[in-house]
Amino acid sequence: MLTLASDLDALTRFGRALADPIRCRLLLALREAPAYPSDLADALGISRTRLSNHLACLRDCGVVVAVPDGRRSRYELADPRLGHALDDLRTAVVAVAEGRTCPDAEEKGCC
Numbered sequence: 221m222l223t224l225a226s227d228l229d230a231l232t233r234f235g236r237a238l239a240d241p242i243r244c245r246l247l248l249a250l251r252e253a254p255a256y257p258s259d260l261a262d263a264l265g266i267s268r269t270r271l272s273n274h275l276a277c278l279r280d281c282g283v284v285v286a287v288p289d290g291r292r293s294r295y296e297l298a299d300p301r302l303g304h305a306l307d308d309l310r311t312a313v314v315a316v317a318e319g320r321t322c323p324d325a326e327e328k329g330c331c
Contacts, residue, residue, distance in 0.1 A: 230282075237281040238309075242266060243274050248310075250284060251303040254296035 237243055245264055249255060255263075261271040275295060278284040283302055286293040297303055 233281040234283065234305075237278055237283045240274065240277075242270070243278055246271075246274055246278060247283065247297070247302075247306055250295060250297050251306050254287070254294045256289075256292055256294055260295070 237247065242264065246260060249260060249263060257268060257271055257275065260275075261268045264271065275284065275286075279286065283298055284295050285298045286295055
């Protein structure tokens with residue numbers, strides 16, 4: 221039973237990481253290569269404060285790590301397999317009617 225709880229926790233954390241478009245963009249950028257916060261903020265066109273909040277969330281979710289590099293920290297995916305998982309999710313075919321977030325949103329009132 222402990223394994224199931226751990227699996228659910230991991231999926232919940234990954235879901236939370238992916239729940240925001242900026243965090244998704246951050247993860248896709250880090251999929252390409254590790255980066256410094258200032259470079260990430262510039263690449264994404266967001267403030268460093270906003271970026272810092274999103275990086276903190278991704279660290280708390282356990283999907284990115286900060287690697288000390290002198291007086292700076294470089295960010296990277298916590299596990300190289302996350303890059304493959306992101307590729308799989310990104311290229312998955314999702315059958316959703318235009319304007320809806322899930323196929324049965326109207327019936328269930330969920331989205």
